[in-house]
Amino acid sequence: MPDTALYAPATTQGASVVSRPDVTVTRAAPLARLAFRGDATAAGKAGAAFGASLPMAPLAANPVGQRAALWLGPDEWLLLAASGTVGEEVPWALARTLCDEIATAVGTHPHALVDVSERNVALIVSGPRAAALLNTQVFLDLDEGAFPVGQVTRTLFTKAEIVLWRTGPDTFVVECWRSFAPYVEGLLANG
Amino acid sequence: MLLISCPWCRVERPEIEFRYGGEAHIDRPAQPADLDDHQWAEFLYMRSNPKGLLAERWRHVHGCGRFFNAVRHTVSDRFVCVYKTGEKCPDLEALAREGAQ
Numbered sequence A: 001m002p003d004t005a006l007y008a009p010a011t012t013q014g015a016s017v018v019s020r021p022d023v024t025v026t027r028a029a030p031l032a033r034l035a036f037r038g039d040a041t042a043a044g045k046a047g048a049a050f051g052a053s054l055p056m057a058p059l060a061a062n063p064v065g066q067r068a069a070l071w072l073g074p075d076e077w078l079l080l081a082a083s084g085t086v087g088e089e090v091p092w093a094l095a096r097t098l099c100d101e102i103a104t105a106v107g108t109h110p111h112a113l114v115d116v117s118e119r120n121v122a123l124i125v126s127g128p129r130a131a132a133l134l135n136t137q138v139f140l141d142l143d144e145g146a147f148p149v150g151q152v153t154r155t156l157f158t159k160a161e162i163v164l165w166r167t168g169p170d171t172f173v174v175e176c177w178r179s180f181a182p183y184v185e186g187l188l189a190n191g
Numbered sequence B: 001m002l003l004i005s006c007p008w009c010r011v012e013r014p015e016i017e018f019r020y021g022g023e024a025h026i027d028r029p030a031q032p033a034d035l036d037d038h039q040w041a042e043f044l045y046m047r048s049n050p051k052g053l054l055a056e057r058w059r060h061v062h063g064c065g066r067f068f069n070a071v072r073h074t075v076s077d078r079f080v081c082v083y084k085t086g087e088k089c090p091d092l093e094a095l096a097r098e099g100a101q
């Protein structure tokens, strides 16, 4: 299971995609997700309102309780938030509240803030063979020396673009677009 | 697989995460309306196309999404250096003299 308070396994049927002794792939429960773009000033204000500061270092993640801010580019972040109760529905009220609070905090400073809660789904890949299974489709060095715990990056999963976050030594989260999920799950199940 | 280092992410990444963006340091004319067709065609289409070192734009499209510049040898496909958009173009002749190939 992931070493953050953010991701919980989904309770829906079929949530277990792969279940082997050495690796499991599980769909995660829905989250509120926001795409944020802006300069350092905008990011500073957004982080204060969001409750987790937006990391300025490349490939860094800042998980704070049930919030996380993930660096995707020098002016781009993915903001994740859980409501605390695991449900089958996107926590729309939370997404709405966060959107309003961040928009108010950043004010007229140039920025872009988009609710992408329903665009992404997350898969939790966990177990001693997690890196090996991901490496059947992800062309990065996933050795802990090269890709340490806490590192997050956008990359390719064969043909699908994903966000890959190492939340523990043997645990990764794959954030992928909803329409790519059957492709990603299928390749993991056969990997 | 060719590894390209991204100056924004500060890591080496596989080539498939990147897209080529053509020759770098081509400035758009400040007053396009003042150009005649020949000058405009020069700006749009004419590139140096050397057999050797070339400063190019690349985009880390499946990573941080940013554009950056790189010096690449067009024969060996070797990346000599990368630098951020807005930074000065390295002295390509000096690099060639130093033996970059």
Ligand SMILES: [Zn+2]
Binding pocket: B006, B007, B008, B009, B010, B060, B063, B064, B065, B066
């Ligand atoms: Zn990059």
